[in-house]
Amino acid sequence: MKMSRKKIAILVVGLLVVAGVIIQAVWRPFAHRKAAETGEIVLDIHHPDAVIDSEALSRLPRDILRVPLLHDVLTQDFVDYYESDNTRLSAEGALRRLAFEHQLDWRDELIRRVFDEPAHVLLWRSPDGRLGYWVMSMRRNGLAKLLQGFGNVAASDAQLSQVARLSGGVPVYALKLAVGRTILFATKDDRLVVLSAPGVLLDAKGGLLGERADAVSEMLSSGRDDAARVYQLDAPGDAPKGHRLVVSANYLSFGYQAFFSGIDALRFDFSPNGSAAANWQTAALIEPGKLPQHWNSADLWRALPANPAACTSLPADWKEASGLLGKVADAGAQGATAIGDQLAGPAAVCWYAKSTLVAPLFVARVKTQDAASSAALKAALGKTFGNVIGAYEAKAAQSGEAGGDYRRLPVTTREQGADVTVWQRPVSARAGTALSSKAPFASQLSAERYFPVTLALARGYMVFSPDARLVDDTLAVLDKRYPALADTLAPQRLPRTMLTLTPSSAAALIEREAGAALPPDQESVFRNASRTHLVPKLHALAHYPPVSLTLPQDLPGSTGWVPVEWWFDRAKVGAGADAGGAAGVATGGADTPADLPGTEGD
Structure with a gap:
């Protein structure tokens, strides 16, 4: 019709x-x-x-x-x-x-x-x-x-x-x-x-x-x-x-x-x-011409602590990053450039289950330096850290820091050997990683928690985190006192690994952060919903083995698409792992590519 x-x-x-x-x-x-x-x-x-x-x-x-x-x-x-x-x-x-x-x-x-x-x-x-x-x-x-x-x-x-x-x-x-x-x-x-x-x-x-x-x-x-x-x-x-x-x-x-x-x-x-x-x-x-040192991340994985919840390599443009730093630091563009010119290759940012989502760890490689260049970089870092890091502390009047009405706790500097310098400043914050009551300067803090914000220049690396524990772990890795992330990755893939994830650590971090964000006396409904719906999903995620993403060994000479491979460290799935949660990925040899049906692109 x-x-x-x-x-x-x-x-x-x-x-x-x-x-x-x-x-x-x-x-x-x-x-x-x-x-x-x-x-x-x-x-x-x-x-x-x-x-x-x-x-x-x-x-x-x-x-x-x-x-x-x-x-x-x-x-x-x-x-x-x-x-x-x-x-x-x-x-x-x-x-x-x-x-x-x-x-x-x-x-x-x-x-x-x-x-x-x-x-x-x-x-x-x-x-x-x-x-x-x-x-x-x-x-x-x-x-x-x-x-x-x-x-x-x-x-x-x-x-x-x-x-x-x-x-x-x-x-x-x-x-x-x-x-x-x-x-x-x-x-x-x-x-x-x-x-x-x-x-x-x-x-x-x-x-x-x-x-x-x-x-x-x-x-x-x-x-x-x-x-x-x-x-x-x-x-x-x-x-x-x-x-x-x-x-x-x-x-x-x-x-x-x-x-x-x-x-x-x-x-x-x-x-x-x-x-x-x-x-x-x-x-x-990928645009190869903009990749620092062709995005070789091997040195970063050798300096980072093992078992991160998530860790990624960033092919940073240090010249452009210096421009951003120059806009927030009183030292201006000249001081920021003095720092950026001394950094080489990619940087890395990592989150660990022992810390929080708001306190990642940053690591960058420093160029080979003579004594004069090293001293100049150390001076620039110390000045910039003291200038940029910190927040108003209402109780820090007797801290001895100049600055008029804008009071901050002082920066402490310590030398740990000939080639290790550490700067630290406490910053009061409700989401801080340390309890104020346990600090010797508790009377000067404005909140129940604080961040022990820490910067270190050590053995050719610059290390920064709002959580001092992560910086200490990295220094321990450089001293061969703590296992490195590189120890858990295949050596031949270290240069081209761009991201690694440990589902068990990531699940623990997210579960704890979700619980902290939903206090039982204020968010009882959402907290119960989180326990009912979110926590079981995180427990399922935790049974998956560590996974890493890599680029091809040889990158193209001009801008173009390159495949990203997903690798699972199958040998690290515990014997007690739930069979359903690890189905499809918990077989095969250690550190094998995701070539089984259903695993490509997980």
């Missing part, structure tokens, strides 16, 4: 409601906002922070759970959340309302078919730090082909309105989903582009933003955008297989790209394999 033009228009509206909330419903943590912006949104249309190419966005959460480790940690709740959140349920309600009011024979499989369409999504960060702004491009298949010619049909629903026209007279429509939430969409031939908010395309007066309008027009004409060029990707086909997720390193580092120079992005590819275990592949977009 032929459908009237009015019914076609109503069906169009329903399809676009579903298409428009695909990201809102499936990726709600990325796209949640309190209200839609009415003015221009700040973003670079040519350089998205993340890209998703998916055969079907609705299947992405389930495919993520096909990785054994993530399945044990996230369980089915992860999928249920995206399938039953308020945005998706409200969209289904809107579809049913349209069908009822206009006497359309819609069945539930219509919603599933639209959600199963292939999609290409560009995402940008919003002010809250989430990937809250997006543009989705898709080819209109199946029932969506009814969209052809709908522009000639007068919209009878108050939620739909035309707001602009792109080049070639292509209309842009606004669809109001809820109060404060409106999406835009445009169609041309067999292509559809949906935008998360009017401000992505329109200015405060409703006019088109030139570059963005041109980009949307290109997506409608050819399906192409600048993401492939920016991230050196193969242009997605009209029907991509599986999923491809690309996230910029700038977004992952919260904008501190100076500490991730040489890494432009990370990519995760999922290839469907029927009912078999998931096959996720990982790659990094």
Whole structure:
């Protein structure tokens, strides 16, 4: 039976409601906002922070759970959340309302078919730090082909309105989903582009933003955008297989790209394999010219204490990092440069179960120096530490430190041999790692806890942490009195290891931190929820063996994608490890690659 033009228009509206909330419903943590912006949104249309190419966005959460480790940690709740959140349920309600009011024979499989369409999504960060702004491009298949010619049909629903026209007279429509939430969409031939908010395309007066309008027009004409060029990707086909997720390193580092120079992005590819275990592949977009000493991290792993909860090597750009230091230190750019010029190679940051999440350990390599250079560096570090580290201490009036009304406890300096110097300053803080009552200077502290912030220059390394215990452990490693992280890694992979994780230590750290953040007398409800839902997941995670990520031994001569290998130290799974928790990874020899079904990309 032929459908009237009015019914076609109503069906169009329903399809676009579903298409428009695909990201809102499936990726709600990325796209949640309190209200839609009415003015221009700040973003670079040519350089998205993340890209998703998916055969079907609705299947992405389930495919993520096909990785054994993530399945044990996230369980089915992860999928249920995206399938039953308020945005998706409200969209289904809107579809049913349209069908009822206009006497359309819609069945539930219509919603599933639209959600199963292939999609290409560009995402940008919003002010809250989430990937809250997006543009989705898709080819209109199946029932969506009814969209052809709908522009000639007068919209009878108050939620739909035309707001602009792109080049070639292509209309842009606004669809109001809820109060404060409106999406835009445009169609041309067999292509559809949906935008998360009017401000992505329109200015405060409703006019088109030139570059963005041109980009949307290109997506409608050819399906192409600048993401492939920016991230050196193969242009997605009209029907991509599986999923491809690309996230910029700038977004992952919260904008501190100076500490991730040489890494432009990370990519995760999922290839469907029927009912078999998931096959996720990982790659990094590397710019070799910006990697310090080709990102050789062997010296760092030899200096770091063993058994970290998590530890990563950072290919820092010390020149740019010095610029950041110069902005916060009274010594200015000259003093900061004097420090940055003496640092070489990558740095490392590690978290340990014995400390807290807010007190990591930082280690960097110092260039080979003569006596004069060493003395100059020591003087610059001491001055900068005293200048930058510390907070106002209301009770520190008798500390003897100059500085007017801004009082801080004094910096103590000690020499531990000819080539070891340690600086330390106590800083009062509720989240501190040490108890004030046990300190000899307790009367001068302003809180029940404090950080013994410590910096050391020792045997060619600079070591820093808010927790003095981690610095002491590192000095013990350098003195051969404490096991090094390198002792637990394969020697041939030390130079190219970029990250290592000990799930048992990480689980213990997170469990303790969660408990500290939820005091039983203040957060009893959340604390009980944590015990019921979080703790079992952490215990499941703890049964997995240590894992490390490595780059290839030989990096390309120019910018390009290189594979990232995941390695599991299977020999370290204890005999008492739960069989279910370690399934799929607790077999094979010691320190073998993740080559078993279901382990690639855990």
